[in-house]
Amino acid sequence: MEIIIIGASFAGVSCGLRARQLYPKAKITLIEKNQVLGFIPSGFLLYITGRVSTLEEAVFIKQDVLKKAEIEVRLDESLTNCYPDQHRIETTKGSYTYDRLVLAYGSAQESQILQVDDLSETETLPLVYKDFPSAKRLAEKVPAAKTISIIGAGQAGMEAASAFVQLGKQVELFETMDYPLFKYFDQSFLAPFLVTLKETKHLHLHCNTSVKTITQENGFHLETNTQTQASDLVLTTVNVHPKENPFYQIFESHSDYTLKTDAYLETSQTDVFAVGDLIQIPALALKEQLYMPLINNAIRSGHIAAENLEQKRKPFKGGLRTVGTHLFGWYLASTGLLEAEAFSYPGKIATKSCTLNAHLFDEAVIHCKITFDQETREVLGVQLLSKENCLEKINTAALAIETRRTLEELAQKDYFFQPIYTPAFDVLNHLGLGSDSDES
Template sequence: MKIAVIGSTHAGTAAVTNMAKLYPEADITVYERNDNVSFLSCGLALYVGGVVEDPQGLFYSSPEELQNLGVTMKMQHDVEQIDTVRRTIEATNLVTGEKVYDTYDKLVMTTGSWPVTPPIEGIGLDNILLAKNYHQANTIIERAKDAQKVTVVGAGYIGVELVEAFEKAGKDVTLIDGADRILNKYLDEEFTTMVEDDFKSRGIELALNETVQRFEGTNGSVSTVTTNKETYETDLVILCVGFRPNTDLLKGKIEMLSNGAIKVNEYMQTSDPDIFAAGDCCAVPYNPTGGHLYIPLATNAVRMGTLAARNLMEPTMKHVGTQGTSGLHIFDLNMASTGLTETSAQLLDIHVKSITIEDTHRPGFMPTAEKVMLKVTINPDTRRILGAQVISKADVTQSINTMSVCIQTGMTIDELAYTDFFFQPHFNQPWNFLNKAGLEAQSQEPKQLPELV
């Protein structure tokens, strides 16, 4: 059996590692454009900021390691054509220019995503950089050495993490985003306001609700960024405006969402039974709505890659779905979210109700007790939990992993009120703040109790 794998970052590496162990007799070939595999792009800002000094720690595998498993590694090979009828692949060796032709019995698409590059005037100027892979991270580090004024375009996770890294490096930082607040895909306004206020107190300029219209430069290098409202001087621009799935190779050949994300069933199988897909090129089953959603996260990718390997020969293990659970540490604040926020629910035209509580993470008699804000989103009819967000200077983000399980298993807010959590003054309170969210929801809709006789 011949298995071809296109791409080898999170999902691809997970798929290949597992397939090599599960199917030792199979002929497995990996096609990868880059000269490396398994780069943890979620650690890019930590590397740029110097928190991670040895970049090799951001790779959890290598071409040599996969080759030692008996896998044929076609590194720096760009796949240009896939014939799904004849099951053939055409690729080019990017080093020699040689054309390579291959066949497959099973194809695993783990081509990932690529940063969106809007067609903005002047975008080809020098020092306008993308932030996705290892080589781009090295370019950012090198160019930032001589840059004092840095502009980050895009206020998602990578954007705000880079803002933190540049501010800590003593740069003058401007953050531009077309939305009216940062991190709007992950957190509601009361949470993002706390982060924005922290940014402003550190001298970071926030240019929100602004759209970049053009870049202008001097001697071929960017010097100003002009939005629909202002012009900002800059020495370096990092574009972090989102990602698009890398799926052009199969366009029109398998089912996709409108944005090009590949649709897979619960066994990671596409509409072509001999093609499997995993990672950032895919739409994932989203439990809060029951539909498919494009959520490019490393956690989704490694799970899907592992499942693609397990289900390659026959349906064996179902994908349990995702809640889009994610977390972030920015300066002194720890935050995390899972499932639907009020913002995302509104965009999806889903009616929700929210319960917000403020508490301290442990009893006041302890030497420190940091404030915690928790928001839980529920279906007002069934009272099932659909989402949760938390923020604090204390690291209470693991509570969102708990809430992710609650969503996945269909727990109601009333059940959460009385769920068994341990108490120890070093860590929490007798009533855990998750319990208190459930109790607050009950107090808002008191039930009629039977009369005592």
């Protein structure tokens, strides 16, 4: 069996490695448009904050690992056309035939509505940092910049803002919604964190503000719905989305350009699979399909696609939009359904909130909120916020949602106790019993 995978980021690499385990005699080829293999989307931030010494180190896989697995890697090569009826593709460097094709070429971070004035001059400007070439250009510009404007206050935008403030840059952060991180947290829950943002020097958050155009003349000028903002540097961290490609007409797709797949991740064309940021996946808390461009979803979808290349045997069950991060001194984590998304849930939801000590002998606290089905009391979502590292707890919460645990079952979940590292009664146990604030 000849397997060709287009895209060598998390989804493509995980698919290739799993396919090698399952099909030891198969010929597996990874085709990647970039010259650097396995660049981490947040690698730029790791570099400027000193977590890695060079951008080239900010990778999750080395080529020798794939070589050892007898997977051929072809870098600096892009897919240009696809002929499923012939089981053939064309790239910028040649033509290939396949038995199974996996599309895993990821997403783009460019705004679909933002106008950049004079494209000929701004084509090479560092407006994003998701891929290696963009990150390299941006890294060259940052040292000289005193003011940096960021468009989009989701996780990527907030992480960039936090990093730039650490470097002493003046950051102007623009968000069209009422508050940052709106996809992952309810606004009222973020109250302590939002106070920190207001008090943070060198950070100015512009909510309910849409950036219309960017022009470059003696720096950058952003025109919004309320003002014009001058800045030394601009980057966009808007929601990622699949790029529209000429051969999309070959495949059935959604209005957002994600490819339609069956439960086994096969597209509308036989023997062609799609994974990662190219597809919508089942949202477990809502029982519907959503676009969730998260790395863990990409890896798991790559594994499942590999399982189904020879015969369809494992459906992809989807995900919960589980995230965790560290911003401006706060650890934030979320999984599943928000209270603000109650309108999307077919039943009635209720919530419980509490604030507990993070450790037995520590004044630091963890703010917690749980969303659950009012009738069945099954856990639907959890949000955590603390100055102490509480991120790992969100994985337990996600497992509780996936396995449809109730509040009462969560209250009886077994946790270890160590007075230096834990409270006497875990926060998730406490949420299962009751809370300081119960809401219907």
